[in-house]
Amino acid sequence: MQSSLIRFSRSLAPRWLSIAAGAFLLSMFFLIGNLYSSQVELRQNADARLVSIGEARAAEISDFLSERRQAAVRLAGSEDIANYFSNLDLGMSVRYGLFANLAAIERRFQATLDEEKYQGQLAYLRLAFFDRNGIAQVDVGASSAPTLSPTGNPAEPSIQIDEKRRLIVASAPVLQKGTMRGAVETVSSLNLLASLVSTNDLGQPNEFLLGDDGDVLLPVERERSPIVAHGRALPFPGVRKDRERGTFTRD
Amino acid sequence: MLSKRIVLGSLSGAMAFLFVTSSWAADLAEIKQRGEIRHIGIRYANFVTGAGDGLDVELMQGFAKRIGVSYKLVYSDFYSVIRDLLGKDVVRKDGEVTLTGDYPVKGDVISTGFTMLPWREAILLYSDPVLPSQVLLVAPAESELQPIEDGADLAADIANTRKVIGSKSVLVMERTCLDPTNYGLVNVGIDLKAYNKSANLNEMVPAMLNKEAELTLLDVPDAILDLRKWAGRIKILGPISGRQMLATAFPKDAPALRDEFNAYLSDIKAAGVYDRLVDKYYPGIRRFFPEFFAKTD
Numbered sequence: 001m002q003s004s005l006i007r008f009s010r011s012l013a014p015r016w017l018s019i020a021a022g023a024f025l026l027s028m029f030f031l032i033g034n035l036y037s038s039q040v041e042l043r044q045n046a047d048a049r050l051v052s053i054g055e056a057r058a059a060e061i062s063d064f065l066s067e068r069r070q071a072a073v074r075l076a077g078s079e080d081i082a083n084y085f086s087n088l089d090l091g092m093s094v095r096y097g098l099f100a101n102l103a104a105i106e107r108r109f110q111a112t113l114d115e116e117k118y119q120g121q122l123a124y125l126r127l128a129f130f131d132r133n134g135i136a137q138v139d140v141g142a143s144s145a146p147t148l149s150p151t152g153n154p155a156e157p158s159i160q161i162d163e164k165r166r167l168i169v170a171s172a173p174v175l176q177k178g179t180m181r182g183a184v185e186t187v188s189s190l191n192l193l194a195s196l197v198s199t200n201d202l203g204q205p206n207e208f209l210l211g212d213d214g215d216v217l218l219p220v221e222r223e224r225s226p227i228v229a230h231g232r233a234l235p236f237p238g239v240r241k242d243r244e245r246g247t248f249t250r251d
Numbered sequence: 252m253l254s255k256r257i258v259l260g261s262l263s264g265a266m267a268f269l270f271v272t273s274s275w276a277a278d279l280a281e282i283k284q285r286g287e288i289r290h291i292g293i294r295y296a297n298f299v300t301g302a303g304d305g306l307d308v309e310l311m312q313g314f315a316k317r318i319g320v321s322y323k324l325v326y327s328d329f330y331s332v333i334r335d336l337l338g339k340d341v342v343r344k345d346g347e348v349t350l351t352g353d354y355p356v357k358g359d360v361i362s363t364g365f366t367m368l369p370w371r372e373a374i375l376l377y378s379d380p381v382l383p384s385q386v387l388l389v390a391p392a393e394s395e396l397q398p399i400e401d402g403a404d405l406a407a408d409i410a411n412t413r414k415v416i417g418s419k420s421v422l423v424m425e426r427t428c429l430d431p432t433n434y435g436l437v438n439v440g441i442d443l444k445a446y447n448k449s450a451n452l453n454e455m456v457p458a459m460l461n462k463e464a465e466l467t468l469l470d471v472p473d474a475i476l477d478l479r480k481w482a483g484r485i486k487i488l489g490p491i492s493g494r495q496m497l498a499t500a501f502p503k504d505a506p507a508l509r510d511e512f513n514a515y516l517s518d519i520k521a522a523g524v525y526d527r528l529v530d531k532y533y534p535g536i537r538r539f540f541p542e543f544f545a546k547t548d
Contacts, residue, residue, distance in 0.1 A: 079482075080479075082482075083478070083479065083482035083483065086482055086483035087478065087482065087483070087486065090392055090398070090483075090486040091397050091398045091486065092398050092486055092487055093398060093399075093400065093401045094401070095401045095539075096387065096398060096399070096401070096408075096487045096488075096489055096490065097398065097474075097478060097486065097487040099535055099538040099539050100474065100475045100478040100479065100535045100539075101478065101479075101482075102535070102538060103475070103534045103535020103536075103537075103538050104479055104534065104535065106534070106535075107534045107535075
């Protein structure tokens, strides 16, 4: 037994170099494999973090849009607008009666315009109440901020992003006993969302808010992004674009 | 004995002085000397709310500050407001206005959404207009009467509104801006019901809804508030009067006080204070009287 072991070790002696090289190669492969898997894991973690930040940002933007839509719904359902239609149904004219209701609506809108803020800036540029014929009965704020005709179902609240004029327009129908009798529109500046797009220490943007065709909505003065030329649509769900007018609509 | 007479004499002299100074309506110099202006107001709409504020309360507080005196609000009602200013009762008969009796003077100025009416102008000095107004005809929401359609001119609107009344009863309040004699509604076959449970114009709509009459008169400042308060329960049928002006009233012998008030009113209009007060207490009145407020904008 002992002699056979001695013979075996003697037979390996001339190949020790090959054996050592093999062992070295194996350990190198192991190390490289380990390093690669660590890099992959790091990259996956970084990607996951970016996705997570992006999702959080998209959620914030989505919340902002929901708030604007809810505000439009709230104004459309206000007591002052209900009173206006009650008195309209009683046959009162604007000159003798409805003027008081319209003034009450105007006062409510003005207070909303003056008081509601987003990160220290006025949340709205303009608030308007339209009758069934689309005629503005109450219109407060910057008249230069245009409202938009609803593109979807006017009986449902909606959000449109006017990319060219950099506006966010929320619309809500005024419903009474199941009948649509008018609409309220709120107009906000798209630039309100600028604070949500982060920059690095040099002020260069780290994040971009993109349209579904890759147009950069924020930061301002950026052209079509090559990064997402074949990327995904707008990062917030449920917003669609009116290609003819360059607007996005949220269902 | 002599000292007792002197004391009694001094006391009666002091009493007489106090009575005289408190019973005189005063002009600007006397008010400045007294150091206090007494504002006679009636709890009515948002002119004098009764809670220590109102359009006229804030106007007069600002005026008191301007002339450097303290401010005192004296409450009155539409039946006795002129008596409280002049110390005389007002009798209107056959188009004549006479002042009778002697009563304590309780204030220096009436400022309470006080309508400028010809018979009042015969016995009072009015300031420049403070606010426009108009008297409207109001019905319960369920009334079969329909509001008039906006006509080409106000005269046509008034005529159409009067036609609407027909045989319906109308609630009115004498000696106020809702006095039917001011608008030719007496002795023309209209069933007038004088509301005399109180002199508070704020009770006209509740009284009508309580079936004390089928219709009521209401002025525009009150209508602005009541259309919100009673939304869906009342409707305005149309105008009963032409445009009226509400102003601050002074005794005839207080022209300097009136002139100073006019200067004050002009200044606060220029400074934007007046507009802020109007928007605070009567939001919407600009829509009703755009021509009046166009001058002040």
